[in-house]
Amino acid sequence: SNYLEDLAQSVIVGQEDRVKQLTQQAIDSGADPVEIINQGLIPGMNVVGARFKVGQMFVPEVLMSARAMNGGMELVKPLLLDEELPTAGKVVLGTVKGDLHDIGKNLVGMMLESAGFTVVNLGVDAGPDKFLQAIKEHKPGIIGLSALLTTTMLSMKDTIEVLKEEGLRDKVKVIIGGAPISQDFADEIGADGFAPDAASATDLCKKLLA
Ligand code: B1M
Numbered sequence: 001s002n003y004l005e006d007l008a009q010s011v012i013v014g015q016e017d018r019v020k021q022l023t024q025q026a027i028d029s030g031a032d033p034v035e036i037i038n039q040g041l042i043p044g045m046n047v048v049g050a051r052f053k054v055g056q057m058f059v060p061e062v063l064m065s066a067r068a069m070n071g072g073m074e075l076v077k078p079l080l081l082d083e084e085l086p087t088a089g090k091v092v093l094g095t096v097k098g099d100l101h102d103i104g105k106n107l108v109g110m111m112l113e114s115a116g117f118t119v120v121n122l123g124v125d126a127g128p129d130k131f132l133q134a135i136k137e138h139k140p141g142i143i144g145l146s147a148l149l150t151t152t153m154l155s156m157k158d159t160i161e162v163l164k165e166e167g168l169r170d171k172v173k174v175i176i177g178g179a180p181i182s183q184d185f186a187d188e189i190g191a192d193g194f195a196p197d198a199a200s201a202t203d204l205c206k207k208l209l210a
Pocket of ligand 1: 105
């Protein structure tokens, strides 16, 4: 129906207040919470991801859209049964050891959540041990490593080596990203994938867990 299009459109333009208002109205009039998410909020965010990828939207706008989407999600979530919560899979995300840049990594996290993934965010300066511990605790399908410095990229290799030593390498997919990262580097260190931007990271995770 029409409210779903309004909802998607409000996510696209990043109007958090409007998204909350439309979501609340939909809830009050008895709309299905799953429908609100799957046919309103997520389609809106999908458009944002696609536009960001081709350079038609920029980081600040994407952050506003993600915030708007989350505003709607917060209203709908309490109404969902656990099994209804969209779970595309679980991703443990962190910026690698020695690296404090987290804007891009957080954007990747928000996009993943918007696409229905459960995200465990380890924050910045996350060394191999931290990833190892998180894999044991959360059993994610994927770990995502972000690095913005040429000097910290090598920590990605270290993390993969530690996974091998612990016999966990075949239990989890490893994806990497960040400004200095390339597909060549991913191949070189034996990562399962590389994504140049947040929308591509979501596509990559969907592909790896399909
Ligand atoms: Co820093 N910094 N910084 N910095 N900083 C860069 C990265 C730099 C390129 C600037 C420059 O010199 N031109 C340079 C790195 C040079 C190099 O190694 N090649 C640099 C440097 C040198 C440094 C310091 C060493 C400076 C100093 O102190 N002398 C220092 C290091 C601190 C540390 O980490 N130990 C430092 C510090 C900082 C601040 C703290 C001031 C701040 C970070 C704040 C924060 O993140 N909370 C900062 C910032 C903001 C930048 C720039 C300006 C912007 C980075 C950013 O957020 N971009 C950056 C220059 C630039 O890039 N123009 C720079 C926006 C973000 C959305 O993009 O992170 O690329 P990005 O993420 C993208 C993709 O890369 C991808 O998706 C995102 C969205 O599309 N992506 C992934 C990212 N992670 C991914 C993971 C994936 C998949 C995709 O899968 C898991």
